[in-house]
Amino acid sequence: MSICHACGQEKKTADSCGGKIIFVGGLPFDRITFGHEHGDRWQEFDRCPECGVARGGLHHPGCDLEQCPRCGRQYITCDCVGGSDDVTNSVAAALHHAGEEGGRHE
Numbered sequence: 001m002s003i004c005h006a007c008g009q010e011k012k013t014a015d016s017c018g019g020k021i022i023f024v025g026g027l028p029f030d031r032i033t034f035g036h037e038h039g040d041r042w043q044e045f046d047r048c049p050e051c052g053v054a055r056g057g058l059h060h061p062g063c064d065l066e067q068c069p070r071c072g073r074q075y076i077t078c079d080c081v082g083g084s085d086d087v088t089n090s091v092a093a094a095l096h097h098a099g100e101e102g103g104r105h106e
């Protein structure tokens with residue numbers, strides 16, 4: 001069992017994390033989903049070999065494979081402002097917002 005601390009789902013069964021948008025250097029970017037990285041490196045995988053999301057899903061924060069939408073490098077190590085904490089925050093904020101709209105209570 002490995003629960004994502006941002007979306008609260010079990011990583012092995014969740015098809016996607018949350019939070020489509022991240023702010024990098026103060027600007028909003030669409031996150032790169034699994035299977036859309038440059039070079040089709042993971043073409044033969046149905047799920048992210050690192051964090052377990054399905055093809056087309058948003059990686060869980062801190063995934064090694066998530067590509068930075070701004071510079072195209074590995075997001076957790078690139079030089080853009082951010083890193084896994086920023087993803088976690090944006091995911092948590094997005095899910096919290098969605099929860100409020102849907103009338104869901106924690």
Ligand SMILES: [Zn+2]
Binds near residue numbers: 007016059
């Ligand atoms: Zn997640």
Ligand SMILES: [Zn+2]
Binds near residue numbers: 049053
């Ligand atoms: Zn991943």
Ligand SMILES: [Zn+2]
Binds near residue numbers: 070071078
């Ligand atoms: Zn970057």
